[in-house]
Amino acid sequence: MRVVEVHLPPVRARSLLRIVLGSLSAFMLSRAHAQEVSSAVYVRTDTDHTTVVTPRVRVGGDVGSATRVDATYSADIWTSASIDIATSASKAVTEQRDEIDLSVTHELLDATLGASYRFSTEPDYRSHGVTLSTSFDLAQKSTTLALSASALFDQVGRVGDPRFSSSLHTLLARVSGTQLLDAASWLQAVYEIGYAGGYLASPYRWVGIGPGIPRCADPGAVCVREVLPAERVRHALALTVRRALSDRSSIGASYRFYIDGWDLLANTAQATFSFTPGLETRLGFDYRFYSQSAARYYRASVSSLAELGTFTTRDKELSPFISHALTFTIDQGFALGTTGAMHLAASLGPTWYLFDDFPAYDHLFAFEATLAARIEL
Amino acid sequence: MKGLIVLSVMFAWLTGCATVAPYERERLSRPDMGAEPAPELSAGADHAKAYREGASGAVGTSAGGCGCN
Numbered sequence: 304m305r306v307v308e309v310h311l312p313p314v315r316a317r318s319l320l321r322i323v324l325g326s327l328s329a330f331m332l333s334r335a336h337a338q339e340v341s342s343a344v345y346v347r348t349d350t351d352h353t354t355v356v357t358p359r360v361r362v363g364g365d366v367g368s369a370t371r372v373d374a375t376y377s378a379d380i381w382t383s384a385s386i387d388i389a390t391s392a393s394k395a396v397t398e399q400r401d402e403i404d405l406s407v408t409h410e411l412l413d414a415t416l417g418a419s420y421r422f423s424t425e426p427d428y429r430s431h432g433v434t435l436s437t438s439f440d441l442a443q444k445s446t447t448l449a450l451s452a453s454a455l456f457d458q459v460g461r462v463g464d465p466r467f468s469s470s471l472h473t474l475l476a477r478v479s480g481t482q483l484l485d486a487a488s489w490l491q492a493v494y495e496i497g498y499a500g501g502y503l504a505s506p507y508r509w510v511g512i513g514p515g516i517p518r519c520a521d522p523g524a525v526c527v528r529e530v531l532p533a534e535r536v537r538h539a540l541a542l543t544v545r546r547a548l549s550d551r552s553s554i555g556a557s558y559r560f561y562i563d564g565w566d567l568l569a570n571t572a573q574a575t576f577s578f579t580p581g582l583e584t585r586l587g588f589d590y591r592f593y594s595q596s597a598a599r600y601y602r603a604s605v606s607s608l609a610e611l612g613t614f615t616t617r618d619k620e621l622s623p624f625i626s627h628a629l630t631f632t633i634d635q636g637f638a639l640g641t642t643g644a645m646h647l648a649a650s651l652g653p654t655w656y657l658f659d660d661f662p663a664y665d666h667l668f669a670f671e672a673t674l675a676a677r678i679e680l
Numbered sequence: 681m682k683g684l685i686v687l688s689v690m691f692a693w694l695t696g697c698a699t700v701a702p703y704e705r706e707r708l709s710r711p712d713m714g715a716e717p718a719p720e721l722s723a724g725a726d727h728a729k730a731y732r733e734g735a736s737g738a739v740g741t742s743a744g745g746c747g748c749n
């Protein structure tokens with residue numbers, strides 16, 4: 304059984320940080336006007352015995368006429384007895400991750416400047432992230448160019464092993480262009496490059512040596528820790544187009560090409576259809592296809608120690624697979640007084656994963672649902 | 681850098697630098713025509729996908745910042 308809470312920040316320190324961030328948020332928002340509050344609960348469960356529940360609360364508003372502040376709190380509460388957990392000789396695990404995100408945006412004529420800070424903590428992981436962004440409107444706001452850069456500083460621990468501590472730094476840069484094509488359609492192109500340096504493996508994942516799926520808890524089992532390179536460079540390029548078909552409906556399509564330094568290549572295609580049967584009711588239908596090749600270091604099985612390379616992983620997220628996802632969305636708006644509004648929304652749908660070369664199973668079924676409410680005053 | 685140049689050329693070629701007057705944008709201003717029509721609904725699912733797929737970036741939530749292995 305894994306034991307929670309090791310060498311990461313003491314509870315008092317984390318509580319103090321939450322109080323400081325909460326006070327800062329309260330101060331910023333107390334000076335804000337046009338308050339907006341939203342909350343949502345996301346639930347995901349799959350046939351690999353993993354369940355995730357994510358509550359999220361966001362408060363935002365305007366400070367003056369050109370500045371907006373937002374504060375978001377979310378938590379990931381997950382329980383898993385997945386094949387990864389089982390092969391690592393552990394019983395079911397339940398953990399919680401808490402995250403706070405603060406952001407400020409300021410408008411200057413045709414430009415917008417933004418900055419955000421994100422902190423998340425969990426028993427074996429802590430992360431600080433900063434993002435700076437800017438966007439420019441051109442040609443009577445028919446064209447928008449945007450740039451953003453993020454830096455994340457993560458500390459990786461291992462529950463039950465206070466001697467283990469590693470770091471991970473991630474740098475991301477994104478450039479995008481959005482263009483109105485005509486009175487009913489727009490096109491967006493996004494390019495993102497990312498660099499990750501540091502500990503990129505999972506401190507819990509083992510590679511069993513032998514035929515089939517060796518369980519590290521079995522007597523005589525030989526297992527070695529997953530080892531992955533300390534650097535990874537990612538490139539992603541996405542194109543999205545959306546068009547209004549009538550006063551009540553619209554369609555959208557997007558495609559993303561991805562490649563990285565570990566030879567993982569992926570394609571993502573998505574199609575959406577939205578229909579508005581009434582003034583305040585909106586329905587959405589979404590289909591998403593995803594496929595990826597294997598990363599260079601993925602091994603479905605290792606029959607002997609002699610077969611081990613310098614880097615070896617048995618992570619199914621680095622194995623070749625495809626997935627199909629369907630999502631149905633409904634959003635219902637209500638008037639609140641003369642200027643306010645409330646929206647109640649829900650989305651739900653299944654995802655099928657089909658694995659080409661993962662020995663534990665060849666398919667996985669997941670179901671996701673989200674309930675959300677938003678109040679604008 | 682090569683990708684950025686290709687992106688810029690494709691973007692300029694596809695859009696032709698069109699200008700749509702503000703009074704013509706009634707349909708474009710509808711909630712369903714936004715780039716992210718319902719972020720509060722998609723945030724959780726985007727986060728889950730980012731940690732269950734090898735690819736990330738350019739759309740939705742960027743990966744990083746959690747030990748969601």
